[in-house]
Amino acid sequence: MTVQLPLNLGRAPKGEVRSQFSALIYRIHQGKVQFLLITTRRTKRWIAPKGWPMGNMRPADAAAQEAWEEAGVKGKTSDQCLGVYTYVKRQDRAPNLMVAVMVYPMKAKTLHDKFPEAGQRRRKWFNRKKAAKLVHEPELAKIILTFDPRNLRH
Numbered sequence: 633m634t635v636q637l638p639l640n641l642g643r644a645p646k647g648e649v650r651s652q653f654s655a656l657i658y659r660i661h662q663g664k665v666q667f668l669l670i671t672t673r674r675t676k677r678w679i680a681p682k683g684w685p686m687g688n689m690r691p692a693d694a695a696a697q698e699a700w701e702e703a704g705v706k707g708k709t710s711d712q713c714l715g716v717y718t719y720v721k722r723q724d725r726a727p728n729l730m731v732a733v734m735v736y737p738m739k740a741k742t743l744h745d746k747f748p749e750a751g752q753r754r755r756k757w758f759n760r761k762k763a764a765k766l767v768h769e770p771e772l773a774k775i776i777l778t779f780d781p782r783n784l785r786h
Contacts, residue, residue: 649730653691654682655699655738667763670703671754678766695736703755704747709738710784717771
C-alpha cells in the first residue's frame with residue numbers, strides 16, 4: 633500500500649489552492665514498467681501530462697484528455713487516484729498559484745505523431761528510477777517509485 637507524502641501547500645489558504653488532474657502514463661516493456669514523461673513548454677522540465685478540470689468530465693477522463701493533448705497518447709485510464717502532489721504554477725501576468733494535482737494511471741495503447749501540442753513538447757519513455765529522478769515534485773516521484781499496475785482495481 634502506498635503512503636501519501638505530506639502535501640506542501642506553502643502559505644496558500646485552502647480556498648486558494650487549485651486542483652488539476654494528471655495522467656501517469658505507463659507501459660510494460662520487456663517485463664518492466666516504463667513511464668512516459670513530457671517536457672513543459674516554457675522551462676522544459678520533465679512532468680506527467682496534467683491540466684485543469686473540464687466541464688462535466690470525471691477526473692480520470694480529464695487526465696486522459698490531457699494525455700492526448702500534451703503527449704499524443706490514447707489508452708486505458710483507471711478511476712483509482714494514485715495520490716496527490718503539489719506545485720506552484722508560475723504565471724506571467726497573475727499571482728502564482730498553489731496547485732494540488734490528483735494522479736490517475738493510464739496504460740498507453742497508442743502513441744500518435746499528430747496531436748494538439750506536438751512540436752511544443754518532448755516526450756520520452758523512462759524506467760521507474762529515471763522517471764522519479766527527473767520530476768521535481770517529491771510526491772510525484774514517490775507515486776512513480778511505488779506504482780504497481782497489478783494493484784489497480786478494475
